[in-house]
Amino acid sequence: MSTHPTPAPTPSAPTDVRGMVRVRGAAENNLRTVDVDVPRDAIVAFTGVSGSGKSSLAFGTIYAEAQRRYLESVAPYARRLIQQGHNPAVEQITGLPPAVALQQRRGTPSSRSTVGTLTTLSNSMRMLFSRAGTYPADAAGSLDSDAFSPNTSAGACRECSGLGTVHAVTESSLVPDPELSIRDGAVAAWPGAWQGKNLRDILAHLGHDLDVPWRELPQEERDWILFTEEQPVVEVTPQRDRVAKPYKGRFWSAKSYVLHTLADSASRPMRQRVLQYVVTGPCPVCHGSGLRPEALAVTFAGRSIAELNDVPLTELAEVVRPTTVLEGAGTASRAASSGERTKVAVTITRDLLARLQVLIDLGLGYLSLHRSTPTLSPGEIQRLRIATQLRSGLFGVVYVLDEPSAGLHPADAEPLLGVLEELREAGNSVFVVEHDMNVVRRADWVVDVGPQAGDRGGEVLYSGPVAGLAEVAASATRPFLFPEQRDDDARPAGAGRPREQWLRLRGITRHNLRELDVELPLGVLTAVTGVSGSGKSTLVSQVLAETVGRHVNGDDADGGTGTDEEEADGPATAETRLRGVEGLEHLDRLIRVDQRPIGRTPRSNLATYTGLFDAVRKLFAATDEARSRGWGPGRFSFNVVGGRCETCQGEGFVAVELLFLPGTYGPCPECRGARYNPETLEVTHRGRSIADVLGMRVEEAVDFLADVPAAARGLGALLDVGLGYLRLGQPATELSGGEAQRIKLATELQRARRGHTLYLLDEPTTGLHPQDVRLLLAQLNRLVDAGNTVVVVEHAMDVVAAADWVVDMGPGGGGGGGRVVCTGAPRDVARCDRSRTAPYLAAAL
Missing domain, CATH: 1.20.1580.10 (ABC transporter ATPase  like domain)
Structure with a gap:
């Protein structure tokens, strides 16, 4: 399709544009055969609501085509050694220079990075x-220079292998309560389920007393149980279970179990668990540097x-x-x-x-x-990569950036804009996918994609100088880019809820927080803000999460809704010290919602993550046809043998290997993308097969599954957070970070219990268009109105202005931060002359 007519150039348009990148017939993902022209040697902002198709145009089409062309110039043999991207669905692109992509990386990097x-x-x-x-x-x-790196064999400290930390086990770490007997769990480091019972049964058959307090056992016996390297195998007959059969059991000492789990377990929760039973500290040889003494001299x-x-x-x-x-x-x-x-x-x-x-x-x-990079925000990582590119001296390339302002305080965005302009002045083109209207206003050109998301998006509504977007009534970006056209219907800023109960943390010490005292009201929406590096994520995502987590769960687990920013066993490990905490008795649950992917393979999708697919499978298993064939819910899973298509093993597509060209994927020739075998698809509900249901959009499935309460709750929550355009079977790998976070929030909303829950969100508006931010705010207010507490780390001033309470950290970053600069209602913080946030918050109010 064609774009809307481009208005005549205005003074804001670049005057030295020497050419255009012309895209014809772009049909990647939800793009509707788009034709669009964008200028080179300019800053071009791609805007639109989340899921509208702007990333599909900027990254999936323009950058992917530039990468494909570059790889065609590489020798065929060498090309086989390079991980190649896909061929974009586009008819033609002309005027396209070489491209460099700087995308948000939300995975977990190595602690050595x-x-x-x-x-x-x-x-x-x-x-x-x-x-x-x-x-x-x-x-x-x-x-040699390698001798100064802890990541090389020549430089790594021999004691800690370059990690800088060592893990040691002691009797007190393995047995925290010596008054308990072995049968009652004195050896706390052993897992409490079958393996712990197994190890106790083995000890009984080896002649050890399981029922006396641990402290009464001879020291030699205690040392053997905890630290022996021996692994005797004995014939065990369970003493308290007449049904269980005798078995051969191998004994593992507590030390062997803990250190083996740390070294070999791929399960992060398991590693986190056993870390409770070790003493972690700086390496005594390299003092935490990871280097050999010769290099340190x-x-x-x-x-x-x-x-x-x-x-x-x-x-x-x-x-x-x-x-x-x-x-x-x-x-x-x-x-x-x-x-x-x-x-x-x-x-x-x-x-x-x-x-x-x-x-x-x-x-x-x-x-x-x-x-360590695991402790950095996505915004910090992207700025580091931008800085590296700026010094590369490249000329005449297209830089394609994914939300360069993400994770940045408005004060930090100013120098970033200067860098983008410097890249342009050096003779490069800068294409940014962006939601920050301050960045969009500074662009030379804007490409607005919409009008909505998913199947209702994929059109280029406007391509031209920024000022011209004011005339495009269909644009969801227009009212936020031009505030005079905005009709606010959000909660009145600064109206506030009553603050009756408080959570008080005294003497916090971690990273750049030094003896910090913080008071947070409960039962309200609190925004924690401040410049990058001021300590807000340390306060919320680490200190607050761990403190409340230990109170409500006995540890810092959160049920899988979030994860620490730090590698627990690498150089990033940091200890939190607190002088005192008050108010924990008012909380009985902790939920963290982050932007990490809901799955790393196409087998994970919207329906499976939210749990509503279980209800759908039970629905099909309850049909007369399924009962007559003796099929249960397992028959309708695409992950197990039986009902799935065996050609693609339930994935719906197969890889096509091309010897000297990029590999690609195509629909499975057997099931044609349905995932199931023909027999399974013969079972229908209201005329639709289970593959048909997976292909439905959320908004369509709401009506189809209205009589299935377990599914209807989840679908309603997804609709409430603005995800009605997603398909139930949409693979997790196709979802943006903002979509993944809203799916997690919706999953929590459908099972939310009333009151006394603390919700922690770190920069929840990252990846969200301002229109989507309104939907997010509505759901956060819904949680608070139910008697819960919501604390968000946030840079978006619209969210901060709509909060009941604000904690502003700073005044600077790193050693210049770590303090509470101002706290209070939004209007009070906006008048604080010590705050770098105040002028931006005042403008939003």
């Missing part, structure tokens, strides 16, 4: 110490590489700055002395300083090179 490795600054630091460091007088010679400016890796980037820049201006530098020294005054030192530090300055300009000066 750091700011230094992500930006490659670690390579420069290693080279600096290797070639220009000051070696000890007794050093045998210089070290080399210094630059009087500091080791581990010390410089731990300082904020702003301080690191000041350390290396003097070296960049040394005069009369000689040749590089490889001897056991100082190389800090050589040309090599000048060259390395000059490049290092230039790259550090970009990060500092982007507001990331509070980070350190050693900061």
